[in-house]
Amino acid sequence: MVQYAYKLGGYDFVAMIECENWNRDVHARWDSGEAYWLCQMNRLYHKDIPQAYYDGVWQVQIEYCYQKWKNHTVFYWPQRMIKGQKCYNYIRNRFTYIE
Numbered sequence: 620m621v622q623y624a625y626k627l628g629g630y631d632f633v634a635m636i637e638c639e640n641w642n643r644d645v646h647a648r649w650d651s652g653e654a655y656w657l658c659q660m661n662r663l664y665h666k667d668i669p670q671a672y673y674d675g676v677w678q679v680q681i682e683y684c685y686q687k688w689k690n691h692t693v694f695y696w697p698q699r700m701i702k703g704q705k706c707y708n709y710i711r712n713r714f715t716y717i718e
Contacts, residue, residue, distance in 0.1 A: 620677055627685045635688060636681070637713065638697040638706035645675045658684035658694065 620643055624633045639659045640647055647656060654661045657680040660668055665687070671679040688694065697707040 620681070623678065624681050624685070627681065628688060632685060632688055634707045634710055635694050635697050636684065637710045638699065639694055643677075645677045645680060656680050658687070659696070660684065660687065 621633055624636055636643070636657055640657050643657065645656050647659070648654065649659055650661055653663050655668070655673060656675070657677065660672070660683070662668055669679060669683060672683050697705065699706050701709040
């Protein structure tokens with residue numbers, strides 16, 4: 620899943636997903652049940668979410684999230700603080716990238 624995301628959008632995209640859904644749960648629901656899955660896309664604001672996204676197809680979730688991310692949708696969790704650092708910076712220690 621991480622490699623797939625990395626091939627689409629590089630480290631910045633992987634960091635966004637990690638911050639939005641730390642354990643990569645393809646069935647996670649937050650925000651009173653309105654925010655769904657890997658990138659916590661809120662269906663109140665995103666009316667074009669494909670059914671396969673809701674069905675837990677992780678490839679579809681990553682591709683949909685990537686399209687939103689590259690078109691400048693703002694994801695809020697990368698800005699949250701963890702141990703005095705923004706999540707985005709904190710997760711750098713979770714991965715080793717080999718090119």
